[in-house]
């Protein structure tokens with residue numbers, strides 16, 4: 001069985017030229033062995049899966065900050081919602097804190113991929129913290145939408161999970177204009193000032209289908225409800241759900257690798273069950289799987305959330321292999337070719353010491369189907 005080691009946890013889609021360890025992969029890796037199974041037991045491996053561009057950038061930012069400035073580097077909240085990533089970065093010198101007041105005056109702090117409310121930037125500035133903002137650009141896009149609609153005095157209905165860091169950050173942009181709608185069951189309780197001036201936006205990692213159901217119910221109440229100018233549920237969330245939808249009807253069991261606080265990972269379990277999987281389980285690591293889950297299964301689907309390093313998926317493949325699931329088949333529904341540049345001040349500091357940031361400057365998206 002492939003074991004995760006601190007020294008080598010990089011998958012095949014590594015950041016070019018990077019020296020260290022945590023990485024994900026969305027392609028079907030040629031080096032995952034696939035051996036015909038006499039018992040007909042097979043794994044369907046979803047593509048796309050694992051790291052999205054926002055997570056890749058955020059994890060890379062912490063790694064490069066540690067390499068450039070040395071430990072400790074403070075990180076506000078979990079940089080991404082994955083236990084293994086947080087544990088690994090902690091061992092390397094990252095210090096995860098709940099809020100900026102736990103960071104020593106003048107120290108360096110990284111803001112997580114989920115984004116922060118404006119008051120957090122202000123608090124950091126008041127404490128002279130040196131901030132590296134790893135907010136995913138697709139979350140920033142939602143923040144900008146919120147600010148724009150608030151400036152135009154809309155009532156903004158933010159579909160999302162109350163208490164989730166991303167939702168707190170977006171709501172903080174315009175607290176007097178935004179109310180959070182936590183799914184279809186909360187639609188009846190929504191009140192607005194002017195039903196002709198209402199817009200909805202959403203968290204980036206929701207279930208596409210459930211969000212559309214919520215929008216439909218909101219529109220029944222507010223027929224003039226305006227749509228956001230573009231999808232808020234991000235490409236990575238949509239692609240990972242699309243792959244699960246495609247494979248779930250063929251699966252006796254679907255395994256989702258991802259942490260319990262990872263919204264998009266939890267959604268993948270729900271999507272698998274709604275799409276016809278016999279059963280679906282979420283695990284942080286291979287060691288959490290039980291052989292009885294798959295004892296009667298012929299086909300096991302496997303995917304991972306957007307904050308999951310590829311090595312954790314490989315561990316699951318290896319463990320399933322020891323239980324007879326030696327044949328691995330890809331289920332490809334989308335290809336992804338998107339990479340975000342590192343935060344600007346980190347790029348500048350890397351260049352100043354002659355280290356090339358090793359990332360393209362432009363954002364490129366290629367989306368097939370989901």
Ligand code: SF4
Nearest residue numbers: 052054136138204234
């Ligand atoms: S899941 Fe989507 S919005 Fe969230 S970090 Fe990844 S790409 Fe960005």
